Amino acid sequence: xxxxxxxxxxxxxxxxxxxxxxxxxxxxxxxxxxxxxxxxxxxxxxxxxxxxxxxxxxxxxxxxxxxxxxxxxxxxxxxxxxxxxxxxxxxxxxxxxxxxxxxxxxxxxxxxxxxxxxxxxxxxxxxxxxxxxxxxxxxxxxxxxxxxxxxxxxxxxxxxxxxxxxxxxxxxxxxxxxxxxxxxxxxxxxxxxxxxxxxxxxxxxxxxxxxxxxxxxxxxxxxxxxxxxxxxxxxxxxxxxxxxxxxxxxxxxxxxxxxxxxxxxxxxxxxxxxxxxxxxxxxxxxxxxxxxxxxxxxxxxxxxxxxxxxxxxxxx
Amino acid sequence: xxxxxxxxxxxxxxxxxxxxxxxxxxxxxxxxxxxxxxxxxxxxxxxxxxxxxxxxxxxxxxxxxxxxxxxxxxxxxxxxxxxxxxxxxxxxxxxxxxxxxxxxxxxxxxxxxxxxxxxxxxxxxxxxxxxxxxxxxxxxxxxxxxxxxxxxxxxxxxxxxxxxxxxxxxxxxxxxxxxxxxxxxxxxxxxxxxxxxxxxxxxxxxxxxxxxxxxxxxxxxxxxxxxxxxxxxxxxxxxxxxxxxxxxxxxxxxxxxxxxxxxxxxxxxxxxxxxxxxxxxxxxxxxxxxxxxxxxxxxxxxxxxxxxxxxxxxx
Numbered sequence: 111x112x113x114x115x116x117x118x119x120x121x122x123x124x125x126x127x128x129x130x131x132x133x134x135x136x137x138x139x140x141x142x143x144x145x146x147x148x149x150x151x152x153x154x155x156x157x158x159x160x161x162x163x164x165x166x167x168x169x170x171x172x173x174x175x176x177x178x179x180x181x182x183x184x185x186x187x188x189x190x191x192x193x194x195x196x197x198x199x200x201x202x203x204x205x206x207x208x209x210x211x212x213x214x215x216x217x218x219x220x221x222x223x224x225x226x227x228x229x230x231x232x233x234x235x236x237x238x239x240x241x242x243x244x245x246x247x248x249x250x251x252x253x254x255x256x257x258x259x260x261x262x263x264x265x266x267x268x269x270x271x272x273x274x275x276x277x278x279x280x281x282x283x284x285x286x287x288x289x290x291x292x293x294x295x296x297x298x299x300x301x302x303x304x305x306x307x308x309x310x311x312x313x314x315x316x317x318x319x320x321x322x323x324x325x326x327x328x329x330x331x332x333x334x335x336x337x338x339x340x341x342x343x344x345x346x347x348x349x350x351x352x353x354x355x356x357x358x359x360x361x362x363x364x365x366x367x368x369x370x371x372x373x374x375x376x377x378x379x380x381x382x383x384x385x386x387x388x389x390x391x392x393x394x395x396x397x398x399x400x401x402x403x404x405x406x407x408x409x410x411x412x413x414x415x416x417x418x419x420x421x422x423x424x425x426x
Numbered sequence: 427x428x429x430x431x432x433x434x435x436x437x438x439x440x441x442x443x444x445x446x447x448x449x450x451x452x453x454x455x456x457x458x459x460x461x462x463x464x465x466x467x468x469x470x471x472x473x474x475x476x477x478x479x480x481x482x483x484x485x486x487x488x489x490x491x492x493x494x495x496x497x498x499x500x501x502x503x504x505x506x507x508x509x510x511x512x513x514x515x516x517x518x519x520x521x522x523x524x525x526x527x528x529x530x531x532x533x534x535x536x537x538x539x540x541x542x543x544x545x546x547x548x549x550x551x552x553x554x555x556x557x558x559x560x561x562x563x564x565x566x567x568x569x570x571x572x573x574x575x576x577x578x579x580x581x582x583x584x585x586x587x588x589x590x591x592x593x594x595x596x597x598x599x600x601x602x603x604x605x606x607x608x609x610x611x612x613x614x615x616x617x618x619x620x621x622x623x624x625x626x627x628x629x630x631x632x633x634x635x636x637x638x639x640x641x642x643x644x645x646x647x648x649x650x651x652x653x654x655x656x657x658x659x660x661x662x663x664x665x666x667x668x669x670x671x672x673x674x675x676x677x678x679x680x681x682x683x684x685x686x687x688x689x690x691x692x693x694x695x696x697x698x699x700x701x702x703x704x705x706x707x708x709x710x711x712x713x714x715x716x717x718x719x720x721x722x723x724x725x726x727x728x729x730x731x732x733x734x735x736x737x738x739x740x741x
Binding site: 175177179224228229230231233234237238239240241242243244245246248249356359360363399400401402403404405406407408409410411412415416 | 491534538540541543544545547548549550551552553554555556557558559562666669670673679680709711712713714715716717718719721722725726729
């Protein structure tokens with residue numbers, strides 16, 4: 111009974127319940143057909159949202175006002191640079207990955223340098239940075255669509271034991287993020303900073319160093335996601351990151367991470383990512399148009415946040 | 427007599443200086459821009475952006491942020507290009523309802539203490555969805571009067587400049603000179619003390635949201651008046667432009683520190699930055715990036731001036 115009671119206090123439970131409901135509602139319409147295909151597609155597409163979502167979650171945990179708007183631009187630049195460097199050569203997969211990650215490190219460092227040196231609010235600093243990164247991506251891309259190396263394209267689009275490889279990668283990242291958040295000193299530090307930056311500083315936590323690492327981590331995860339997404343979709347496109355700006359924020363918040371910071375939640379990011387994909391495919395199955403689909407998505411985001419904040423308000 | 431400028435004036439100096447130097451640079455690069463028609467062309471698109479920036483500023487004055495501004499302006503543009511043109515009797519109530527929805531949003535956010543970023547993020551999907559339902563493909567017609575208003579040619583100064591000055595003065599009067607404006611900024615500064623003084627923070631927040639909605643409606647109509655047709659994504663970039671405009675104009679995210687005149691100047695600066703870059707013949711690849719760089723430079727300049735201000739105060 112106590113176990114049951116404790117389970118209901120977990121913020122991530124709600125997003126997983128919602129996933130179950132939406133999944134059943136979709137499968138019921140198709141009469142059980144395509145249940146496996148739907149699950150596999152959901153796992154694959156949710157994986158990309160999970161990877162960027164976890165990065166965004168670390169940044170949002172830092173407290174009010176912390177948000178990274180440069181995620182889409184970083185994804186695009188990393189994907190473009192990596193594909194250009196690899197140039198369809200299977201031997202260049204590792205250098206390509208390293209180049210993508212280097213893009214992430216550079217963007218993250220620039221982001222925090224702007225925030226710290228110019229004391230710009232993160233939302234504006236990362237926005238200004240994303241303009242520059244986006245330009246760099248346009249300049250590198252030059253309208254060329256280079257195919258990913260065959261091995262990498264094969265890896266990103268296939269499954270192991272029925273589970274899509276992308277989902278396995280995202281799961282490993284999620285487990286690592288959970289350990290980082292719950293079991294290491296760094297995780298405790300960012301939670302403490304999110305709850306009160308002044309108190310964290312008084313307690314002797316290296317606030318600037320921790321925030322710096324967090325912004326770099328978020329950009330690196332975005333870069334990794336861009337690398338994988340570019341290989342998955344058969345080439346980098348200039349608008350490939352666009353939908354992940356709102357998505358990365360939405361999955362974090364729906365997953366039960368507090369927008370006020372200092373309280374984050376890894377399993378919830380997974381639940382919310384699956385949920386966001388399943389909602390769209392459910393509305394598609396019902397044959398609804400793009401307009402209705404957008405309206406439903408908006409209504410769901412708002413109702414989730416209303417319900418979630420009511421739950422939090424009751425707790426002291 | 428005290429000749430030392432107030433800190434509000436100092437905060438206006440940076441935006442005004444950046445606009446002036448940018449304008450000087452444009453004139454130097456392209457002397458033909460120094461005319462009635464040239465100025466009108468340079469600043470034409472600034473009118474809807476300035477209105478959207480004022481709307482964003484009202485929301486930022488109560489410590490919130492509106493991520494749905496661009497989607498909402500697009501929705502209004504679609505309504506203006508369809509219902510307001512075909513059947514104004516239906517179009518006007520729709521727009522009034524949209525303003526009421528904004529005020530209601532303020533009430534909900536206040537009562538349940540919700541994060542405005544997330545709620546407006548959800549609203550942005552709803553507005554875009556409604557706009558897509560109205561106009562699945564670009565089209566529609568601008569109402570005659572909106573077209574006439576935006577293409578009017580007043581003597582001496584082009585319409586874009588006259589309109590910007592009127593918008594700035596109107597917003598300045600409402601936000602800085604009326605008791606409602608003081609209340610709104612008070613909620614941004616210290617909500618609890620406003621409530622202890624017997625005012626309703628709920629009413630102030632709802633009022634700020636409603637007024638923001640009204641300004642955003644004006645932005646959408648002005649945009650259609652300029653473009654003569656609309657589509658569901660016409661103003662999506664206004665969300666980020668309006669936030670950047672408020673910050674460029676000397677506003678802050680928290681604390682109710684906003685400047686309506688600064689916000690309009692910020693919007694003009696952002697519009698002009700685009701023209702400036704095309705006059706510079708920067709490769710189109712780097713145009714967006716250069717706008718980011720201009721944003722960073724202006725903010726660095728502001729930090730520099732803030733330091734001077736603080737040093738003066740300590741002396």
